[in-house]
Amino acid sequence: MGPGVYLFCMMRSYLGIGLMSGTSMDGLDIACCRFEENEDHYGFELVASQQVDFPEIWKSRLLNLPAQTAEVYAKTHVYFGHWLGQTVREFIHQHQLKPDFVAAHGQTIFHQPEKNFTAQIGDGETLASYLECPIVSNFRNKDVALGGQGAPLVPLGEKYLFPHQRLFLNLGGFSNLTYETLAFDISPCNIVPNPRGGRPDPHPPLAYDPEGAIAASGTSDTALLRALNQLPYFQKKPPKSLGWEWVEAQVLPLLAATDRPVADLLHTYCLHIAAQIGIAADHVTASGQEILITGGGRHNRFLMQQIAQQLAARNIGIDTQATPSLIDYKEAIIFAFLGLRVLTGKTTALHTVTGAPFDNLSGAVHLPPKGGLRIL
Helix, strand or coil, X not given: CCHHHHHHHHEEEEEEEEEECCCCCCEEEEEEEEEEEECCEEEEEEEEEEEEECCHHHHHHHHHHHHCCHHHHHHHHHHHHHHHHHHHHHHHHHCCCCCCEEEECCEEEEXXXXXXXXXXXXXHHXXXXXXXXXXXXXXXXXXXXXXXXXXXXXXXXXXXXXCCCCEEEXXXXXXXXXXXXXXXXXXXXXXXXXXXXXXXXXXXXXXXXXXXXXXXXXXXXXXXXXXXXXXXXXXXXXXXXXXXXXXXXXXXXXXXCCCCCHHHHHHHHHHHHHHHHHHHHHHHCCCCCEEEEECHHHHCHHHHHHHHHHHHCCCCEECCXXXXXXXXXXXXXXXXXXXXXHHCCCCCECHHHHCCCCCECCCEEECCCCCCCCCC
């Protein structure tokens, strides 16, 4: 048997679906991917994708859940599993898919690894009741139990799915940076310039700042910018990660203490995000590299202008070849990949990223109600 035939025989193909809903709670990203595996090398193709806005009732439930009783929390965990299950089943039927598995990140409600816990809701067993394939969930708890941050997990997917790229920036609810095997949360990002930021927008209220137009119309609040940049988290070295609780305790009081117009707050906060990204780039000494920027924040033109200035000053170019689908679905794609890693018994978390004592496999498998699991 020639070497070419041998490599062909080693190739395996899997169809997986990733579900990702970020901390900014704007909705659910669904990405169906075909993964090709050849030993420990992977390729992928995005087969179908969809962004599903959260219904208003779910936005309200999720935003208020941290302050609710244990009973309400338990109910919401199960009910959100039903909503995820119904939503992904409709996606499967709409696109006539036969997935081998589904991977669901869940909705982060608490993230306090310094207290040894993190919590993402969306009950896996409930979600599995809507499927004919296994589902993987609960990707963070084991790493936290081992002493890690449980985040970021995306760098492992970046390592295997984008092997020729070294530098990544995601602008989601939080901004986070990956450089080779080092990664960490930089600062709150989209989670602040939206209703969860706690300040009313002009009447009528806006769900977000379209393309950064409001931020661009404002002016900088120098005192606020200085206070934001001096928060203790930004002086810490990785591994480190952020949760909404930190934003409530550290960032929102600073925003509430000023009577400047919303446009000025958004303008100042974008300057803060960009400044911290510049400092993070200094930390990884990535001069001369090209950076792949993804996530909803990439659509904010004013924010991207500020980031581009910070990166240009450090001789870092921005990858202009990123497709719209990659910009919007990269995290959902990677969580689908992490689901595949769990089902094939391979690590999902890098200890150099999370601070755990070793690379580990973190994730729970839920089997379909009628059985018939095909071993991957």
